[in-house]
Amino acid sequence: MPGCPPDAYPSNKHSPKRQTHGSRMGRVGEKLGIDFVISTGDNFYENGLKGVHDQAFEESFTDIYTAQSLQKPWYLVLGNHDYRGNALAQLSPVLRKIDSRFICMRSFIVNAEIVDFFFVDTTPFQKKYWTHPGKHQYDWRGVVPRGKYIANLLKDLDEAMEKSTAMWKIVVGHHTMRSVSDHGDTKELLKLLLPVLKENGVDFYINGHDHCLEHISSRDSPIQYFTSGGGSKAWRGVFQPNKDKLRFFYDGQGFMSLQLNQEQAQFTFYDVSGNSLYQWSSSKTGSSQPSTYLDDEE
Numbered sequence: 105m106p107g108c109p110p111d112a113y114p115s116n117k118h119s120p121k122r123q124t125h126g127s128r129m130g131r132v133g134e135k136l137g138i139d140f141v142i143s144t145g146d147n148f149y150e151n152g153l154k155g156v157h158d159q160a161f162e163e164s165f166t167d168i169y170t171a172q173s174l175q176k177p178w179y180l181v182l183g184n185h186d187y188r189g190n191a192l193a194q195l196s197p198v199l200r201k202i203d204s205r206f207i208c209m210r211s212f213i214v215n216a217e218i219v220d221f222f223f224v225d226t227t228p229f230q231k232k233y234w235t236h237p238g239k240h241q242y243d244w245r246g247v248v249p250r251g252k253y254i255a256n257l258l259k260d261l262d263e264a265m266e267k268s269t270a271m272w273k274i275v276v277g278h279h280t281m282r283s284v285s286d287h288g289d290t291k292e293l294l295k296l297l298l299p300v301l302k303e304n305g306v307d308f309y310i311n312g313h314d315h316c317l318e319h320i321s322s323r324d325s326p327i328q329y330f331t332s333g334g335g336s337k338a339w340r341g342v343f344q345p346n347k348d349k350l351r352f353f354y355d356g357q358g359f360m361s362l363q364l365n366q367e368q369a370q371f372t373f374y375d376v377s378g379n380s381l382y383q384w385s386s387s388k389t390g391s392s393q394p395s396t397y398l399d400d401e402e
Contacts, residue, residue, distance in 0.1 A: 128378035129359055130171020136361055139216070140176045141169075144312030144332055145183025145227075145278030147208070152189020152243075156198040166203045180208040183278040183312060184227045184242075191243040210246075211257055213264055219272040219364055222261060226277035226311075228253055229292040258300055265304035271366055271388060273306045278313055282322070282329045284350055285314040286342040301327060307369070307386070310360075315340060317354040317373045319384055323347065328386070330371060332360040352382045 148160050186194055194208045210225040228247050247253050265273060279290045281298060302325050312333035320329040334357040357376040370385040
């Protein structure tokens with residue numbers, strides 16, 4: 105039963121909000137008895153890590169998520185803010201020696217018996233980071249040339265999904281596929297990545313990037329989109345509907361949990377205090393239960 109935290113908080117170990125957030129996640133993790141944690145990227149603001157010995161690693165990760173229930177493997181993808189620093193540092197085995205929980209790779213698979221999680225490196229997909237980086241510099245080592253990198257990634261992903269025999273298939277990436285918040289839909293992912301997901305019967309796409317919590321249902325496939333990016337700089341005040349069905353939107357801070365068994369997947373969104381905001385479940389019989397709002401009077 106994995107829990108999905110939001111994008112990481114800024115690197116400031118004295119931030120009471122960050123410490124409270126880690127504490128609330130810990131309480132939920134203890135209640136659920138989680139097996140591991142997933143991070144949807146932008147692990148270190150504003151510009152990733154400077155190197156493997158950057159103090160931000162301990163200040164924003166080790167010293168924050170101290171609850172006993174969170175002493176489990178953390179599977180992380182890179183976000184665009186991570187690419188603005190030393191991206192290779194986050195991929196280095198040195199960090200695992202500092203904190204063995206930290207498992208970060210570009211694209212990889214986590215097999216949890218009934219479910220396969222396919223982690224996808226989505227930052228290279230967005231052309232604007234390459235053509236209009238502005239004042240930012242991106243660490244493209246190991247990624248260039250972009251076209252070949254993306255083609256190989258999609259080929260490997262397609263082959264891995266075809267071989268998967270797991271009951272559930274879940275894709276995790278940093279960038280939004282569908283979103284009604286600030287960043288909105290990511291056209292490159294809709295064009296290049298989404299067809300691979302549809303062809304291989306993916307159940308859920310989980311992302312960060314937009315600093316909110318949301319659940320959107322595809323109108324032309326069974327895919328459900330979940331954004332868990334409410335770790336910092338929330339309350340953007342942006343709402344821009346798209347063509348798919350919006351089931352839940354919370355323009356604030358929080359995190360998400362996912363409980364899975366052979367027959368059912370249950371998602372729960374929590375606010376920063378750990379209060380349950382919304383639950384949704386889907387069964388493998390092909391039917392899904394109606395959305396359930398909790399604590400909607402608060």
